[in-house]
Amino acid sequence: MNPIISAPELAAELAGPRPPVLLDVRYQLGGPPGRPAYEAGHIPGAVYVDLGSELAAAPGPGGRGGRHPLPDVAEFGAVMRRAGVSATSRVVAYDGGQGWAAARAWWLLRWAGHQDVRVLDGGLEAWRGELSTATPTPSVGDFTPRPGGLPLLDADGAAELARTGLLLDARAAERYRGDVEPIDPVAGHIPGAVSAPTMENVDGEGRFLPAEALAARFKDLGAADAPRVGVYCGSGVSAAQQIVALEIAGIEAALYAGSWSDWVSDSTRQVAKGPDRG
Template sequence: MRPLIDADQAAAWSEAVRIDVRWTLGGPSKEAEYAAGHLPGAVWLDFDRDVCGPVGAVGGRHPLPDPEALQAVLRAAGLNDGDAVLVYDDGDLMSAARTWWTLRWAGVEDVRVLTGGITAWTGAGLPLETQAPQRPEGDLTVRPGSLPVLDADGAAAWAAEHDLVDVRSPERYRGEFEPVDPVAGHIPGAVNRFLAEDDLTDLDRVRARYEPLEAPAFYCGSGVGAARSALALTAAGRPTPPVYIGSWSDWGSLGREVARGEES
């Protein structure tokens, strides 16, 4: 099934559990915005706290959650085995894509992302509500490993044998500019495809961008933008690619070899 859904389709998809994961990198929680208005029936998940694991010595800035902790979060949100899920954010599809990826990794089979986020919903004249739903405790069982994940060794091996794609900006890839992480540059052997050029409303263009890459895997700064690129490729009809969830923030923290400049 295709993982993207527009506002009218989302409104008609009444059986799906709706999850609001609005988020801004480095910004405050958007739970107050959820309380001020969200899709009818939507539950709130805090992206940093609920969808990602706590930051530690390894794993990067947005590591995978502990499966038992994620299961507790999703059950508290009322998710049951077999439920379909609609995920949305403000519209850039960063946190929504990573949540889509995490739920699919956790074994939830039918997860779709609202193209354009809540902005597309309100732009279509669809209503919001302010009351948080009271959903009974769910029985969802998290089954981790349902999507392919790379660690640092796996990313290095992938770059040596296939196409490891760095989806950060060209300046960050080349090591000219690094606004977040202490080390600038890219994983040796990686190629660059800036995620901002993946227009999820033009899947033909997405297909064309990645057609030359036979077996791409993705990384970014901390596994959020890479999940968006994985979503784009999946929506374009390709198999969901591996993602290095720790990404550059993990690679740099491990003191791994750094490349700079253009692609070799």
């Protein structure tokens, strides 16, 4: 199914006989928490889900697992049930507009076995309806995670895929090249990875490009001919947006959830710099 939904389509579904469960996953790297923004106004019926504490676990010793490791499966299931998610629910996640945090929720639910999940295209900025300050109390859902619904990579798997398939680096090009590194302790990229910044998946309003344009983009990057495709970023969040874009283009991709922040937690792993794959 299409992994995204437009704001008009969402409005129609919310007014219909089977409204989706709405997850507000607003998050800004290095910015203020998303809950105050949620409390100031959200799409009516949306439940706030915190990316840092509910869609990620605490980093491991020495940064192992990256800055946003995958959450404990049982705890993630409990969070989704409290939000009202059941096995048969439609689910729509939205954020402030980048699509990164919403894609993280989409990816986790799909990986955990839920099939009917979509990202609001353009996020809250695309919504033209009323906003609410009421905190909903949904009925507890029955969703039980069954991991394995989407492919997942660890560091060794990412290194192998960079050699034998196509590993896309979803960070900004200057971080890929190693010109700057504002967050992680080491600059550069995984040897063999190809630069593919997430911002090139969307238009100026943060909406995903049409499927044909995304397919052409990823074909130019080598995805059409690669036996397997994987994606990483800094901590496994923006890479999920890239996986949504790849799915729109009809290409399955694996997520290196630990991403660059996990890769550089082990000083024995090689690092490449410059514009080439290395």
